[in-house]
Amino acid sequence: xxxxxxxxxxxxAGYLAYQNIFNALPDENMxxxxxxxxxxxxxxxxMDAYEIEYTEYNVEDSDExxxxxxxxxxxxxxMVIVDGKRIAPQDDTFLKIAFxxxxxxxxxxxxxxxxxxxxxCVKTIAFFKENDIAFTEYNIKESPEYRSEWKSLGGVGxxxxxxxxxxxxxxxxxxxxAALKQLDLM
Numbered sequence: 001x002x003x004x005x006x007x008x009x010x011x012x013a014g015y016l017a018y019q020n021i022f023n024a025l026p027d028e029n030m031x032x033x034x035x036x037x038x039x040x041x042x043x044x045x046x047m048d049a050y051e052i053e054y055t056e057y058n059v060e061d062s063d064e065x066x067x068x069x070x071x072x073x074x075x076x077x078x079m080v081i082v083d084g085k086r087i088a089p090q091d092d093t094f095l096k097i098a099f100x101x102x103x104x105x106x107x108x109x110x111x112x113x114x115x116x117x118x119x120x121c122v123k124t125i126a127f128f129k130e131n132d133i134a135f136t137e138y139n140i141k142e143s144p145e146y147r148s149e150w151k152s153l154g155g156v157g158x159x160x161x162x163x164x165x166x167x168x169x170x171x172x173x174x175x176x177x178a179a180l181k182q183l184d185l186m
Contacts, residue, residue: 110135
C-alpha cells in the first residue's frame with residue numbers, strides 16, 4: 001500500500017510540473033476584454049492608475065486573441081494577468097483589493113479607511129474628491145488585511161483617515177485641511 005502512495009505522489013508531482021511548464025502564465029502584463037464591458041473599463045482604469053504597462057486583447061476583435069484567452073484558461077472577462085498572476089474580477093471592489101495586494105498605489109499620502117453603509121465615510125470621500133486630493137480607500141469590512149492595518153494604526157471607528165502619518169478619526173474637515181496643508185497637499 002505504501003508503494004502505491006509513493007507512485008501516486010510521483011505521478012501527481014509530474015502532472016503539476018507538466019501543468020506549470022505548458023500552462024504557465026506569461027510575465028507580460030495583459031488584459032483580455034470585450035466591447036461595451038464596464039468592468040473591463042474599470043480594470044483598465046485601475047491598471048492605468050497603478051501605472052501598469054499592459055497589452056489589451058479584445059477577444060471580439062480577433063480569433064487569435066480568443067485562442068490566447070483560452071490558452072491561459074480564461075473563463076470570465078475581464079481577465080487580467082499581471083506579473084504571472086491571474087486576476088478574474090467579479091466587481092470593481094475585487095479589482096481594487098487584488099491590485100492593492102500586488103502593488104502599492106501611486107500615493108499613500110492620504111488613506112481613508114471606510115466600511116460599507118457609512119454615511120460619514122461617503123462625506124469624507126466626497127471632501128477629498130471635491131478638493132482634487134488623491135487618496136486610497138480601504139474598506140475594512142471587505143478585507144481582513146485592511147482591517148488589521150486600520151487597527152494597528154489606532155482605528156476604532158470609521159471613517160479613519162491617515163494623512164501622511166497623521167491619524168484622524170471621524171469626519172473632521174478642519175483636521176483634514178490642517179494635515180493636508182502641513183504636507184503641502186492643499
